[in-house]
Amino acid sequence: MKKWVPITSGLLAGFIAATISFANFSSNPKSETASASNKSDAEKVYVPFGQKDDYYMFASGGHSGQMFIYGVPSMRKIRTIPVFSPDSATGYGFDEHSKKLMGGYTWGDLHHPAFSETNGDYNGKWMFATDVGNSRAAVVDLKTFTTKDIIKVPNTAGPHCAAFVTENTEYMFLPTRFAVPLGQKYESLDDYSSKYRGVMSAVTFNEKNVKLNIAYQVALPPWSYDLSDAGKKGSKDWAVMTTYNTEEATTTMEVNASQADRDYIVLFNWKELEKMVKEGKYENVGGQKMIFPEKQKGGIYLVPVAKSPHGVDVTPDGKYFIASGKLAPAMTVFSFEKAFKAVQNKDFAGERNGIPILKYESVMEREVNPENALGPLHTQFDDKGMAYTTMFISSEIVKWDPKTGKTLDRVPVQYSPGHSVAAEGDTVSPDGKWLVALNKLAKDTYLSVGPSHPESMQLIDISGKMKVIQSAPVDPEPHYAQMIKADKIKTIEVYPKDPKNKDAVYEQKDTKIVRKGNEVHVYGIAMRSRFVFDAKSKRPDVIEVNQGDHVFIHLTNIDFDEDITHGFAINDYNLNMEVQPGQTNTMEFTADKAGTFPLYCTNFCSALHQEMNGYFLVKPKK
Amino acid sequence: MNDRKRLSLVSSLLIGLSSVLMIVSIFFPWWKMLFFAPQYPEGLNIIVYPNKLAGEIDIINGLNHYIGMSNFGAENFPELSYLIYIIIGLAAVTLITALLRNKKILYGLISLLVIGGLIGVVDLYSALKKYGTNLDPHAPIKMDPFVPPIIGDNTVANFTTHSMLGTGIYFVIAAFLLLLIPLWKDRVK
Numbered sequence: 001m002k003k004w005v006p007i008t009s010g011l012l013a014g015f016i017a018a019t020i021s022f023a024n025f026s027s028n029p030k031s032e033t034a035s036a037s038n039k040s041d042a043e044k045v046y047v048p049f050g051q052k053d054d055y056y057m058f059a060s061g062g063h064s065g066q067m068f069i070y071g072v073p074s075m076r077k078i079r080t081i082p083v084f085s086p087d088s089a090t091g092y093g094f095d096e097h098s099k100k101l102m103g104g105y106t107w108g109d110l111h112h113p114a115f116s117e118t119n120g121d122y123n124g125k126w127m128f129a130t131d132v133g134n135s136r137a138a139v140v141d142l143k144t145f146t147t148k149d150i151i152k153v154p155n156t157a158g159p160h161c162a163a164f165v166t167e168n169t170e171y172m173f174l175p176t177r178f179a180v181p182l183g184q185k186y187e188s189l190d191d192y193s194s195k196y197r198g199v200m201s202a203v204t205f206n207e208k209n210v211k212l213n214i215a216y217q218v219a220l221p222p223w224s225y226d227l228s229d230a231g232k233k234g235s236k237d238w239a240v241m242t243t244y245n246t247e248e249a250t251t252t253m254e255v256n257a258s259q260a261d262r263d264y265i266v267l268f269n270w271k272e273l274e275k276m277v278k279e280g281k282y283e284n285v286g287g288q289k290m291i292f293p294e295k296q297k298g299g300i301y302l303v304p305v306a307k308s309p310h311g312v313d314v315t316p317d318g319k320y321f322i323a324s325g326k327l328a329p330a331m332t333v334f335s336f337e338k339a340f341k342a343v344q345n346k347d348f349a350g351e352r353n354g355i356p357i358l359k360y361e362s363v364m365e366r367e368v369n370p371e372n373a374l375g376p377l378h379t380q381f382d383d384k385g386m387a388y389t390t391m392f393i394s395s396e397i398v399k400w401d402p403k404t405g406k407t408l409d410r411v412p413v414q415y416s417p418g419h420s421v422a423a424e425g426d427t428v429s430p431d432g433k434w435l436v437a438l439n440k441l442a443k444d445t446y447l448s449v450g451p452s453h454p455e456s457m458q459l460i461d462i463s464g465k466m467k468v469i470q471s472a473p474v475d476p477e478p479h480y481a482q483m484i485k486a487d488k489i490k491t492i493e494v495y496p497k498d499p500k501n502k503d504a505v506y507e508q509k510d511t512k513i514v515r516k517g518n519e520v521h522v523y524g525i526a527m528r529s530r531f532v533f534d535a536k537s538k539r540p541d542v543i544e545v546n547q548g549d550h551v552f553i554h555l556t557n558i559d560f561d562e563d564i565t566h567g568f569a570i571n572d573y574n575l576n577m578e579v580q581p582g583q584t585n586t587m588e589f590t591a592d593k594a595g596t597f598p599l600y601c602t603n604f605c606s607a608l609h610q611e612m613n614g615y616f617l618v619k620p621k622k
Numbered sequence: 623m624n625d626r627k628r629l630s631l632v633s634s635l636l637i638g639l640s641s642v643l644m645i646v647s648i649f650f651p652w653w654k655m656l657f658f659a660p661q662y663p664e665g666l667n668i669i670v671y672p673n674k675l676a677g678e679i680d681i682i683n684g685l686n687h688y689i690g691m692s693n694f695g696a697e698n699f700p701e702l703s704y705l706i707y708i709i710i711g712l713a714a715v716t717l718i719t720a721l722l723r724n725k726k727i728l729y730g731l732i733s734l735l736v737i738g739g740l741i742g743v744v745d746l747y748s749a750l751k752k753y754g755t756n757l758d759p760h761a762p763i764k765m766d767p768f769v770p771p772i773i774g775d776n777t778v779a780n781f782t783t784h785s786m787l788g789t790g791i792y793f794v795i796a797a798f799l800l801l802l803i804p805l806w807k808d809r810v811k
Contacts, residue, residue, distance in 0.1 A: 528684060559684055561684070607688075608762055
């Protein structure tokens with residue numbers, strides 16, 4: 001009967017269908033997991049084509065006003081994000097959105113970057129930064145690596161002591177480096193102690209409408225606030241910051257602000273301040289809710305610390321904070337628990353400017369003094385809770401145990417490190433992988449480029465005995481940096497279509513030029529390799545206006561394709577912007593110059609990029 | 623089962639299964655063309671379902687204007703609006719065949735599928751020919767007209783294209799094979 005024929009063929013047919021549907025034909029590439037110990041230094045930093053770095057490092061760009069993105073361990077620079085300064089390469093500060101963000105300023109001094117956090121760990125969504133130069137704060141969207149909002153902070157001058165975010169990004173606090181009178185109005189320096197204040201701002205971030213806002217401010221004494229950190233876990237409602245110039249000197253600070261043996265750490269409970277504001281315990285100063293600590297008492301305390309401290313860092317377990325006097329050789333470990341007890345028992349040693357002072361002895365856990373180490377500045381942590389402190393003067397990184405004070409390891413760096421950054425090294429769970437020393441002096445490290453040298457960043461492997469294994473030059477000037485595991489950041493490659501955006505056009509045929517009185521609105525597209533401003537025109541890539549017209553050019557990049565960014569520049573009109581894939585951007589200006597001005601794509605896009613141009617014609621007034 | 627013109631129960635079940643596979647095929651691509659270029663190592667795709675096109679069609683259209691090829695789009699393929707109903711219809715006829723268990727109807731069904739398959743191949747070929755040979759003479763890059771194969775590779779400028787059958791068509795082939803089995807099983811001995 002040969003019954004097997006139909007049965008086998010049936011099985012065969014089913015098998016074909018099943019194989020096609022469910023089988024995975026792709027071979028499983030063996031993952032290379034060579035352990036760090038059997039790799040040479042060169043192998044540890046070599047990331048071949050096709051592979052990517054394990055970490056993003058976000059380094060502040062200092063007075064460039066920008067932020068620099070590096071890959072670790074390769075130490076390759078990946079991107080510059082313009083934040084507080086215009087950048088013609090990306091059209092930042094030229095297109096309407098970023099021009100408004102600039103608020104007329106042409107530079108900024110970006111100091112301390114801070115990732116948004118969830119439960120004390122980086123969540124990879126947002127990056128905050130402050131501008132010491134022009135007293136602003138900014139937020140960068142990590143989906144696009146672009147600056148989304150900037151807020152100008154009143155009553156304050158130079159938020160150096162920022163930004164630091166609380167455990168769930170409830171607040172970003174901005175204490176100031178320079179004391180100024182409220183409203184920054186004129187007051188004689190003879191009245192410094194009575195009229196000047198070091199105002200701290202509590203900034204909130206609304207994730208939905210992507211806006212920064214000032215919740216309240218605190219009129220702290222007229223001292224300089226240097227660095228800060230938010231509490232973690234058990235201390236999460238608290239924050240600490242270092243002060244100097246508690247002498248309230250008004251000139252030749254390097255001498256006059258270095259006289260007192262002790263300055264203070266300001267210890268405050270932001271939950272309590274929040275409650276005070278809710279209960280109306282504040283005064284209105286130029287529209288800001290201002291807490292005056294000498295009048296609205298509570299929530300703020302002073303902890304004496306070795307003179308002129310710089311960094312203050314909270315341990316990953318949230319139990320201690322470590323401060324170091326930059327002129328004293330020692331570091332001090334303070335205990336949050338002891339401080340809370342002293343606050344509870346009102347164990348105060350008097351007041352300063354109306355703020356209770358805790359006794360040094362009752363808060364101090366231990367003093368740590370590694371032999372011959374000088375100029376301790378900043379501390380980062382590894383996965384075992386060990387501390388890594390930069391020594392500016394003795395130019396080294398010292399590894400030590402906060403629980404015993406014992407020095408464990410040290411490595412020289414070239415030269416004079418300010419901050420260092422370890423992989424997620426200021427979170428509740430540091431990775432214990434890499435540490436980058438952000439050195440202030442490069443001297444002879446790199447090929448000479450004349451008298452002004454780049455800064456230097458040195459990569460240190462901290463998986464075993466500390467060893468410097470790579471060095472990368474960097475433009476001025478990373479102060480602090482944060483390093484985040486690469487897979488926490490989820491970028492987009494193309495902006496999604498936004499049907500609600502009235503400025504956007506997504507089809508060539510919908511492009512148009514609309515005139516309303518002396519306003520000219522162009523709704524155009526950019527695509528490989530042409531501009532279309534008006535599909536029905538004889539020359540679709542030409543914009544013709546009258547002298548004096550107010551021109552709005554809304555341009556949409558309709559190449560919804562990875563890495564196909566177009567630029568748009570008008571020759572001799574000092575204008576250039578960028579449209580990223582799928583993005584709509586607007587350029588607004590007055591056509592005050594009559595004449596013929598070529599327009600062209602500035603961001604190399606395709607084989608016929610050079611042909612991607614047109615004309616901007618301005619008819620002279622009669 | 624003494625009637626020579628009747629199909630056995632097993633055959634009837636196989637034909638019923640064939641009908642199910644036809645319906646299943648609708649949810650999978652029937653044909654695709656993959657494009658690779660040095661700048662597109664990840665590849666671009668045109669994926670053809672019985673009722674829609676998927677893949678990076680806009681990007682491919684954007685690139686194709688350089689060689690003067692007209693735009694792909696569901697509007698250029700009216701087949702996509704009715705093909706799915708033809709498949710459902712054929713699946714229904716197949717199911718009826720399974721229920722009626724009549725050999726003659728099975729012969730008819732098989733012939734219908736053969737004819738449908740041939741029409742499909744001719745239709746696809748003519749579409750490929752239309753796109754590859756109707757190139758705009760004013761395009762920036764002048765190309766000799768070409769016809770990409772239904773299955774196999776072709777090179778256009780910096781792109782290599784790979785045309786291949788999709789999962790859906792394998793279901794259809796499996797469905798067709800299931801229809802052939804009863805011919806053997808219930809052959810006249």
